[in-house]
Amino acid sequence: MSGAEQKLVGLWRTEVERHMVGDPAPVTELMLTLLADGHALLESAPGLGKTTLVRTVAISAGLDLGRVQCTPDLMPMDITGGDVVLPEQSNTPGAVVFRPGPIFHQVVLADELNRATPRTQSAMLEAMQEYTVTSAGVTRTLPKPFHVLATQNPIEQEGTWPLPEAQLDRFLTMIRIPTPDAKALAAITRGTTGKMMSTPKPVMGPEDLLALQEAVRQVLVATPVRDWAARLVLATHPASEHAPQDLGNEIECGASPRAGQALLGMAKALAFLEGRSHIGMVDLRRVARPVLRHRLLPTFAFLARGGDVDAVIDDLVRFVPREHAA
Structure with missing residues (x-):
């Protein structure tokens, strides 16, 4: 690792840890997943900071973040996007154009992925493996870097569809977030019930992450x-x-x-x-x-x-x- 790369990684880690409290293992595992150019599935009981961790890591890396709140009525087109007819108020009324969905962000936060139906879950398979989306016979390339960071709740199983093995295998890692101990819980309540916390700041950009990923391969x-x-x-x-x-x-x-x-x-x-x-x-x-x-x-x-x-x-x-x- 060169001195510039070491400094960049150090800034990224410091910025993430400045906003996260508790066990450092999930933070490290998620950063490693992005450095290894993979997707991650985060699992924990409700309220343990899965979404906060994803947002903090993505924003501090300077990545474009899109979110999908998965529900049983979510359709594949809600994720991938699709062709729409422009209304009469537009410059080209009646024209058919492709409107990209949230999958076209550099980081896609799929919250409670196991609440989506199998048909909707499968809409992510091509994106996670091939880094493309096919709609109406046209294949479009996703941005780089591209990462799906999904969450699921292992406790409440009513109204959920377990992820199929084919999709689970496409996640580089499954990250479990443990319940915080008394010291960490006190720090969480102190930081969230007092003065408003600052938001994460980008310390690098997408090109920097791509360069780090290439260095990891070496x-x-x-x-x-x-x-x-x-x-x-x-x-x-x-x-x-x-x-x-x-x-x-x-x-x-x-x-x-x-x-x-x-x-x-x-x-x-x-x-x-x-x-x-x-x-x-x-x-x-x-x-x-x-x-x-x-x-x-x-x-x-x-x-x-x-x-x-x-x-x-x-x-x-x-x-x-x-x-x-x-």
């Missing part, structure tokens, strides 16, 4: 580290020779190859954030939870007894050997 990965990441992904599949024998009691289906890409991408971003030019296995271990927790399909019996996927991920990280046995 972080070096040694062959043993890359091989360990591959073995960790394979270890999530109960039928794999790399998996523990009893994994089938907890996990029904493991992670896709995208998980390997996400592990290395997030580990590179972590090393870059900390000023290192290469990653180690410790970096992969530190990003394993947010990368894998939404990609593992737990068994019904595991969920029924209150199992936590994060604990399974921790066990797999400890189980996979550093060196591959020939």
